[in-house]
Amino acid sequence: MNSSDDAKTAFAKRLNDALTEKGYPQRGSAQRLKREAGFDISDRAINKWLKAETLPDHHNIELLAKFLGVNFNWLAAGQGEKTFKPSxxxxxxxxxxxxxxxxxxxxxxxxxxxxxxxxxxxxxxxxxxxxxxxxxxxxxxxxxxxxxxxxxxxxxxxxxxxxxxxxxxxxxxxxxxxxxxxxxxxxxxxxxxxxxxxxxxxxxxxxxxxxxxxxxxxxxxxxxxxxxxxxxxxxxxxxxxxxxxxxxxxxxxxx
Incomplete structure (x- = not known):
């Protein structure tokens, strides 16, 4: 597995973990994401993110992070805290x-x-x-x-x-x-x-x-x-x- 595949796999795991915490089932997440988060792309494209086949671009990662309530850097690259903890x-x-x-x-x-x-x-x-x-x-x-x-x-x-x-x-x-x-x-x-x-x-x-x-x-x-x-x-x-x-x-x- 090359570094590109590693990045896809790691991103898919973070995305699926965040979806699970938000209460999304394993099946049907792509359809609900498209409907509720406002993605202007196909269910098939979203499924490829979830299955570690492709990585979303910067704009779509921003949409995902905002919708899921997680930090952009954590979702995009696994860097920093998953969420901010206000004082x-x-x-x-x-x-x-x-x-x-x-x-x-x-x-x-x-x-x-x-x-x-x-x-x-x-x-x-x-x-x-x-x-x-x-x-x-x-x-x-x-x-x-x-x-x-x-x-x-x-x-x-x-x-x-x-x-x-x-x-x-x-x-x-x-x-x-x-x-x-x-x-x-x-x-x-x-x-x-x-x-x-x-x-x-x-x-x-x-x-x-x-x-x-x-x-x-x-x-x-x-x-x-x-x-x-x-x-x-x-x-x-x-x-x-x-x-x-x-x-x-x-x-x-x-x-």
Whole structure:
């Protein structure tokens, strides 16, 4: 194997690893990349990158790095850190900047978010299954067709919001099983605060999960915990291994 083949193989491994972390399956990645990252080339050309047959040009590597959220130099040549780790001061400043923005009827859309089409004028919100919520975090669109029910729309929920029905007892006593919670997916990671309630999809789990976010001194210290003080596992799943589905902004109780 010559140096050119070595470079193709190493690049393909980095690209496939980054795709796996983003939640892309091994099969069908080329079609999804073309559709979601905006490549103006054929699926066959993208497959050649994934199979170490060719290398993309500088422009396409830039597109890939931006879409996957990795450093250009790491993706192109394996140099430097895979991703930047902002300091706590950087994170707090970005949070303050977001908080100081004018607040409209919709939440700001985080970079890389694919908007889910909902009925913006409806007075009702779709109640999704936990599997459907987990799929949303992998950029699979959910609509009223995926709903298992409907709930009244609260004033503080954007047109892309949805509802979930609480399952299990890990969030007692504040959230009881079968109660309905409202989820705002148009909330980015940097807008989250300590003790926020979040919906996340972690590792290879098909279902999303509902927990409270705990922020430490650095971005590496974040973790999730249940509200139930009697729950056996009080420190759960590092946030770095999870995809943010949305922030819980309220609940609706049926009697």
């Amino acid at each position: 706590r001061d950087d994170l707090m400043q970005k949070i303050r900047d977001i908080e100081n923005q004018d607040k409209g009827t919709d939440y700001p859309t985080p970079e890389g978010t694919t908007a889910v089409r909902m009925t913006s004028q409806s007075s009702m919100v779709p109640i999704l299954s936990w599997v459907a919520a987990g799929s949303w975090s992998n950029v699979e669109a959910v609509t009223f067709e995926d709903a298992i029910g409907q709930a009244p729309r609260p004033a503080n929920l954007s047109k892309f919001g949805f509802a979930l029905r609480v399952q299990g007892q890990s969030m007692l006593p504040e959230f009881k099983p079968s109660e309905i919670i409202y989820v705002e997916p148009q909330t980015g990671f940097l807008a989250l605060k300590d003790s926020d309630l979040v919906i996340v999809q972690c590792n290879d789990d098909k279902e999303a999960t509902f927990k409270q976010l705990v922020l430490g001194e650095t971005s590496d210290d974040m973790y999730l915990r249940p509200l139930n003080p009697n729950w056996p596992e009080q420190r759960m799943m590092p946030m770095g291994e999870c995809n943010l589905v949305g922030k819980v902004v309220g609940k609706y109780v049926e009697y």
